[in-house]
Amino acid sequence: MVLRCKVRIMVLFLFADSILVSSSDAQTTQEAPEISRYDLVISRQWIKPDGFWRPALTTNYNGKLKGETIRVKTGGRVILNVTNKANQPITVHFHGIHQSGYQWMDGVPGATQCPIPPDHSYVYDFVVNQPPGTHIWHGHYMLTEGDGLHGLFVIEHDRTDSLYRDFPEDEFLVELSDWYHIEYRKLTEGLLEIPKVRSTGAGQPPHWPGNPQNLLINGKALWNCANDFNTQYGANPAWGFTYCDQVSYFEQVGKNNSRIVGEQEVFNVTSGKRYLLRVVNLGTVQYMMFMIREHNLTVVAADGQPVKPFTVSSLDINVAERYDVILEANGQPGETYDVVVATKFRYSDNGPYGYGPAQTAKLVYAAEPAEIETDVLRPYGMTPVDRTEGFNATHPLDYFNPRWVTGFDDLPEHLQGEPDETIFINGYMWFDPEDDRLKWPVNNVTHKSDPSGLPFLPLMVSGLGDKSLQGLANNMWDMKLNTTYDFVLHNYGETWIPELGQIDEHPWHFHGHSFHVLGYGPGRYPGFQAANESGLLNLKDPPYRDMVTTFPGILPDGSEGVNLIRMPEITKEKPWIYNFSGPNLTADCRINDPDPNCQLAAIPYGWSLIRLRADNPGVWNVHCHLMWHFAMNMQGFMVIEPDKVGPMPLEYARMLRDQCAAMGADKDVLAEVLQLSGPKELLVGGDDGPTSAPGADDSAAAALVAVSALMVAALGAAAA
CATH class of the missing domain: 2.60.40.420 (Cupredoxins -  blue copper proteins)
Known part of the structure; x- marks a missing residue:
């Protein structure tokens, strides 16, 4: 209790x-x-x-x-x-x-x-x-x-505050998650094993977890017990046995080739009312798309921060992102509508849109409508921008423009112009030569813990610990308090199988801070001035968030600003994508990228740029929130004058x-x-x-x- x-x-x-x-x-x-x-x-x-x-x-x-x-x-x-x-x-x-x-x-x-x-x-x-x-x-x-x-x-929300007074009092928590039918700790053990056979460029890890078997809405979903167990998981006795609805799969296969188990979440609403939906991706690896059939959603906040309201018919949400949206319940009394969640970017053939797993919940209307609200205030007193036009009619879930998310306030004057310093984050998948394990290191550096087994914060406050691990060589960036930093996050492919051209959409999270997302672009970051002159940056009203995604590739597109190109198109057709055999970064490249003297064997697929004010002393983790990548060391730390911590x-x-x-x-x-x-x-x-x-x-x-x-x-x- x-x-x-x-x-x-x-x-x-x-x-x-x-x-x-x-x-x-x-x-x-x-x-x-x-x-x-x-x-x-x-x-x-x-x-x-x-x-x-x-x-x-x-x-x-x-x-x-x-x-x-x-x-x-x-x-x-x-x-x-x-x-x-x-x-x-x-x-x-x-x-x-x-x-x-x-x-x-x-x-x-x-x-x-x-x-x-x-x-x-x-x-x-x-x-x-x-x-x-x-x-x-x-x-x-x-x-x-x-x-x-x-x-x-x-x-x-404090509804006595004019900023939130027109938010609906009725709300739903919408917790989206992906779900493996094998325990994560067992999958992790396999992922971190040393490969039995190492092959440069095409070496396979012993047990790559693959994509999740299912998606859940508020911890609920349906599942077909007739799905082939060995196809889903492979023959690995170390993972142990699991069960479908209390009956061993191996006992029921052949007896019932289509047995649906589980349950769907139900959201009960009344026609004519308005609801606040707190939509959160609690998954480990899946970028998701969310929609309610025949309903639009008005986005009013992202990652806990207000944004200028805009209305969409579907929502893209990466791992650990949060969106507050307002639902106008204008459906017919007594009717039921599908609430849909599907995957994006991680493709397979078993999804309704060719994306992978998908699930539905139910939006159920009461038989009698509510009294229609009149003179409804708009979020923050603004009329939302309508972004529902132009959605792909065949695949209504596959287009959401990240530049639609803009800040509620303009960028403060003291944060405009060039930053005080720029820090680069380049992530690659490779075999670590130190221990032969598969890793996703940052800037070719695998972060190591202090040999004492103690956390860095108390060690640094006490002036103790291995000083060689408390700096750039260990992905611990020494930063000054009340200083403005730009972080450039480059998105590289999975270098261990270059012929696949695999690209991930990395959701980066910065602990202890929010930041302004200034822009995105294809290829390699050209520098602040060039990116701004190319129209790739938003220096007027960028969103203030604690999550930023590095996409496979984002291009300017006249009216809307960017297009997200589906992965098969990127890897096969786009000229700015190059095949490569693996990263070859020198020490200068790690620090000075994109210095013209820096020689890279790998060309990044795209970049994201954020601006962060280091106003919170401490030791703060920065990491990719795809949990397999985090387990493989895709992380660093902002070290901001820890002696100022209380x-x-x-x-x-x-x-x-x-x-x-x-x-x-x-x-x-x-x-x-x-x-x-x-x-x-x-x-x-x-x-x-x-x-x-x-x-x-x-x-x-x-x-x-x-x-x-x-x-x-x-x-x-x-x-x-």
């Missing part, structure tokens, strides 16, 4: 020393913030979200692939007690929450905390200092997010002392960190509040974490 309470009290914090506030975000108030308190018990249960049984991570033993929704108001305090009753370590990251003043609570193993071992608990305690919006909480360790460790994090909270110090030790961290370095930076209340060798859950067996916990710890060490990553 979830214990939840919200109270407003006039008291000082009980742990005043554990509340940290950076100098840039300090607030003085006599009134404590309103508290939203949640207890989450994470365990592994057998569930069947689409009628196909398999083990997964669930919240509070609910038996569903739908985690608790955390709700808080701007300025409110969240106290989240996470107890790990699963048989693997976990952490929780609050995706989209900047943690300004609460940098210790970001939930990234190797950067801000050690994973929570089995039978341990940890309390995340922070104040939300940002505007209303739709965000996510999810696991940030070994693809636990894909196994079910996720939910929504909603900063509620004091270490007491609960956090207990976590370092107990949980880092349980995960095998160096005890001498740990003791030194706590001595230098830990709060004075902490009894390093005493018992002032252990983080073990009741009944914990530390020796058993240590044994349970051993395999996962070895996998992380082998990967050489801070997190995966």
